[in-house]
Amino acid sequence: MSLTTQSRTLPMAIVTYLERSASAKPASARATFTENAVVVDDGKTYTGEAAIAAWLAGSAAEFEYTTTQLRVEKDETATTVVNRVEGNFPGRSVDLNYRFELDADSGLIQALTISI
Template sequence: MTNSDLRSDVLPAIVRDFLAASTVHDADTASAFLVEDVVVVDQNETFRGRDEVHAFLRDAGAEFDYTTEQTGARRVDDDHWVVTLRLEGTFPGGVADLDYRFTLRGNLVAELVIANHEA
């Protein structure tokens, strides 16, 4: 079952909580939602393990001011979810639509791939 118009309250709590923490740059809280051997890929750069990912979450985009708005979400299956976020701010280009592709393991994030939104 897939759905391209899921409300954020239908997303698994772990996805909602991770996004809430990461969008306000709370790397400590966001890291608590990750498995120890988590893998995050952001625009083809890979971060492995909770410590590396924590540093990424702390530093990513820190030099820019921007807002984040969820514009879409879909369930691929029980362990895979895609959330589309629109970022608007002072970074080059000023607007970016990104897909956050989550893989869950148990009640934690095992993998997150952040890439340009696929229309």
């Protein structure tokens, strides 16, 4: 994934997550989450370090894909990054909403919800 002008204005934890999760070592994205973070993806909830690390490793191994950032939306509680994901999965292309809620003290991700 290449950084756009828009992504350079994103908080560092979000930029780092997006880069690392699409890299050859997606499990390294775990460092962008708080200890008790919650991820909701594909109807499943992953809570805490071990569950999120397993989710990161599993989701990357399942398919090969590329990601293109389409837009960023912000509100008072969250930042949503909309990415087009294209790859060797059913449907071959989908626009996903990554809704990030950050911890005010650490700046790390405390909640991530991925949806269509």
